[in-house]
Amino acid sequence: MATRVLPAFGSRRSIHIFERNFYAYRSQWLMFVSGFFEPLFYLLSIGIGLNHLVGPQLVGGRLVSYATFVAPGMLATSAMNGAVIDSIFNPFFRLKISHTYDAVLSTPLDVTDVALGEVWWALSRAALYAASFIVCMVLLGDTTSWWVVLCWPGALLASLAFTCVGLAGCTYVRSWQDFDVVTLVQLPLFLFSGTFFPITLYPRWLGAIVSVSPLYQAAALLRGLATGQFDALMILRAGYLVALGLAGLWLAARRFRAILAP
Amino acid sequence: MTAQGGARDIVLEARGLVKRFGAFEAVRGVDFAIARGECFGFLGPNGAGKTSTMRMISAVSRPTEGSLTIFGLDPRTHGPAIRGRIGVVPQDDSLELELSVRLNIEIYGRYFDLPRRVLRERADELLEFARLTERANSKVDDLSGGMKRRLTIARALVNRPDLLILDEPTTGLDPQARHLLWERLYRLKREGVTLIITTHYMDEAEQLCDRLVVMDNGTIVAEGAPRELIERHSSREVIELRFGTDTPEQIRVALATHAERVEVLPDRVLLYVEDGDVALRAVHGSGLTPVSSLVRRSSLEDVFLRLTGRTLVD
Numbered sequence: 001m002a003t004r005v006l007p008a009f010g011s012r013r014s015i016h017i018f019e020r021n022f023y024a025y026r027s028q029w030l031m032f033v034s035g036f037f038e039p040l041f042y043l044l045s046i047g048i049g050l051n052h053l054v055g056p057q058l059v060g061g062r063l064v065s066y067a068t069f070v071a072p073g074m075l076a077t078s079a080m081n082g083a084v085i086d087s088i089f090n091p092f093f094r095l096k097i098s099h100t101y102d103a104v105l106s107t108p109l110d111v112t113d114v115a116l117g118e119v120w121w122a123l124s125r126a127a128l129y130a131a132s133f134i135v136c137m138v139l140l141g142d143t144t145s146w147w148v149v150l151c152w153p154g155a156l157l158a159s160l161a162f163t164c165v166g167l168a169g170c171t172y173v174r175s176w177q178d179f180d181v182v183t184l185v186q187l188p189l190f191l192f193s194g195t196f197f198p199i200t201l202y203p204r205w206l207g208a209i210v211s212v213s214p215l216y217q218a219a220a221l222l223r224g225l226a227t228g229q230f231d232a233l234m235i236l237r238a239g240y241l242v243a244l245g246l247a248g249l250w251l252a253a254r255r256f257r258a259i260l261a262p
Numbered sequence: 263m264t265a266q267g268g269a270r271d272i273v274l275e276a277r278g279l280v281k282r283f284g285a286f287e288a289v290r291g292v293d294f295a296i297a298r299g300e301c302f303g304f305l306g307p308n309g310a311g312k313t314s315t316m317r318m319i320s321a322v323s324r325p326t327e328g329s330l331t332i333f334g335l336d337p338r339t340h341g342p343a344i345r346g347r348i349g350v351v352p353q354d355d356s357l358e359l360e361l362s363v364r365l366n367i368e369i370y371g372r373y374f375d376l377p378r379r380v381l382r383e384r385a386d387e388l389l390e391f392a393r394l395t396e397r398a399n400s401k402v403d404d405l406s407g408g409m410k411r412r413l414t415i416a417r418a419l420v421n422r423p424d425l426l427i428l429d430e431p432t433t434g435l436d437p438q439a440r441h442l443l444w445e446r447l448y449r450l451k452r453e454g455v456t457l458i459i460t461t462h463y464m465d466e467a468e469q470l471c472d473r474l475v476v477m478d479n480g481t482i483v484a485e486g487a488p489r490e491l492i493e494r495h496s497s498r499e500v501i502e503l504r505f506g507t508d509t510p511e512q513i514r515v516a517l518a519t520h521a522e523r524v525e526v527l528p529d530r531v532l533l534y535v536e537d538g539d540v541a542l543r544a545v546h547g548s549g550l551t552p553v554s555s556l557v558r559r560s561s562l563e564d565v566f567l568r569l570t571g572r573t574l575v576d
C-alpha cells in the first residue's frame with residue numbers, strides 16, 4: 001500500500017502523533033530551552049575544566065586535546081539523556097497516566113503509528129539539540145576537522161537507538177518509582193562507556209562488556225566522525241545502532257498493543 | 263428502518279465472537295448482525311462484556327475467536343480503513359486534559375487526515391452542538407464531568423462517521439444534554455448513520471433502539487425490538503403494592519392467584535398481570551389491604567431484571 005512506509009514499523013499517519021506533541025508542548029518552551037543548556041553545561045565544565053588537567057588523548061592514530069576527545073562522548077551522552085525524557089518519561093505518562101493513546105487507537109492510527117510518531121518527535125528534538133551542540137563544539141574550538149558536521153547524522157543514529165530502546169523500555173515501567181531503575185541503568189552506562197576516558201584503560205574482559213553498550217558505540221562513532229578519522233569499524237557501529245533502533249521499535253509497538261488493545 | 267429479510271444492507275456482522283483476556287473469557291461467542299441506519303443497543307449488568315464487545319467492533323481490540331466483518335471488511339486486515347468511517351464515544355472520556363476544548367477536536371480530526379481548514383469549521387459546528395462554544399479555549403481539565411462527556415461525543419462526530427459506537431454516552435449528563443443527544447442521534451439516524459449504543463438507562467434504550475440485545479456473563483441472553491422483548495419476557499402490566507410491614511408469606515400465596523408472576527422485594531411486591539385494574543380490584547376483593555398501590559405498563563427494566571437477576575454479581 002502506498003500509505004505504508006515500512007508496514008511493520010508504522011505508516012505515514014504516524015506524523016499526526018508528532019503534530020499532537022507539537023501542540024501539546026507549544027506552551028512549554030522553557031523545557032526546550034533547558035534541553036539546549038544541559039549538554040552545553042557538560043561541554044563547558046568537563047571540556048574546559050578537565051582539559052587543563054588531562055593531557056592529550058589518542059584517537060585513531062592521532063593525539064588530540066582532551067576537549068576534542070571528550071566532546072563527542074558528551075554529544076552521545078546528551079543523545080541518551082534526551083531519549084530518556086522523550087521516550088521513557090513522557091510516553092510513560094501518555095501511555096499509563098493520561099491515557100492519551102487510548103483515544104488515538106479508535107482513529108485510523110495503529111499502535112505502530114503511535115510508536116513511530118513518538119520516534120519522529122524525539123528525533124526532531126534530538127536533531128535540534130545535536131545541531132546546537134555541534135555549533136558549540138566548533139565555537140569552543142573542540143574540533144580539528146570540518147568532518148565534524150557528520151556528527152549530526154551520527155548523533156541522530158545514536159538518538160534513534162536510545163529512543164527506540166527507551167520506548168520499548170517505557171512499556172515495562174509500572175509507576176514513577178520504577179524510574180529509579182532507569183537511573184540505575186543510565187548512570188553506569190554514562191560512567192563506564194568510555195565517554196570521558198578511553199576504554200583501552202579497562203582490562204580486556206571489561207572492555208568486551210562495554211563494547212555492547214550503545215553509548216560506547218555511539219561515542220566511538222562520533223569521535224571518529226568529529227576528528228575525520230574513518231575506519232571500517234564505524235560502519236559496524238552505525239549498523240549496531242540502527243539494528244538496536246529497529247529492534248526497539250518493533251518491540252515497543254508489540255508492547256503498546258499488549259497494553260492498549262489487549 | 264429495519265426492513266426484514268435478505269434485502270437488508272448489513273453494516274456489521276459478528277459470528278461466534280469471543281474475547282479472552284488470558285484465561286478469562288469476557289465475551290463467550292456472540293452473534294449479531296446490524297443493518298444500515300439501525301440503532302442497535304447492548305444492555306447488560308456491569309461486567310457483562312459490553313465494552314469488550316464495543317472495542318472489538320470498533321476495530322481496536324482483536325477478537326480471540328470468531329468472525330467479524332464491518333462495512334464488508336475484515337478488521338484484522340483493514341483496521342485503518344474501517345476506523346476511518348467509525349466514530350467512537352468510549353466509556354472513559356480519554357480526552358487531552360492539558361489541551362483546550364477546541365484543540366481536542368481539531369487534533370483528533372487530524373488523526374483522520376482531515377485538512378485543518380475543514381477542521382476549524384467542523385470544530386465550530388461541533389462546539390455549538392455540545393454547547394461548549396463559550397468554553398472553546400478552556401483547558402479540558404477545568405470542565406465539569408458532563409461537559410467532558412459532551413466534548414467526547416462531539417469529538418466522535420468529527421470524521422462524519424457512517425457508524426457511531428457509543429459506550430454509555432449519557433452517563434453523567436444532565437437531562438437537557440441527554441435530550442439534546444437523543445435529538446442529534448435521531449437526526450444522524452435519519453441521515454443513514456448506523457448507531458450502536460450501550461446504556462444502563464432502560465428508558466433511553468426503549469426510546470432510541472430499534473433492536474437490542476441483553477448480555478449477561480459474556481453471552482447474549484435475549485434479542486429483539488424493545489416492545490417485542492417486553493411482550494416475550496414480561497406481562498403487559500405491573501402492579502406495585504406496598505404493605506406497611508414485611509410482606510408475610512401468606513400474602514404472597516394469596517397474591518399468587520391473581521398474577522402470572524409475583525416478586526417479593528424488601529420494600530414492595532410486584533404483580534405481573536395482563537390487566538392491572540382488574541387484578542387490583544381482585545386483590546382488594548380478596549381482603550388484602552396494601553398501604554399503597556400503583557398500576558403501570560411493563561417496561562424494559564422489568565425485562566432486564568428478569569433476565570439478568572436482581573442481585574449484584576460482582
Ligand SMILES: Nc1ncnc2c1ncn2[C@@H]1O[C@H](COP(=O)(O)OP(=O)(O)OP(=O)(O)O)[C@@H](O)[C@H]1O
Pocket residue numbers: 262283286288306307308309310311312313314315353
Ligand atoms: N483488559 C482486560 N484484562 C482483563 N480483564 C478484562 C479486561 N477488560 C475487561 N476485562 C474483564 O472482562 C469483563 C467484561 O468487562 P466489560 O468492560 O466488557 O464489561 P461491561 O459490560 O462493559 O461492564 P460495565 O457496564 O461495567 O461497563 C469484566 O469481568 C472485566 O473485568
Ligand SMILES: [Mg+2]
Pocket residue numbers: 312313314353429
Ligand atoms: Mg462497559
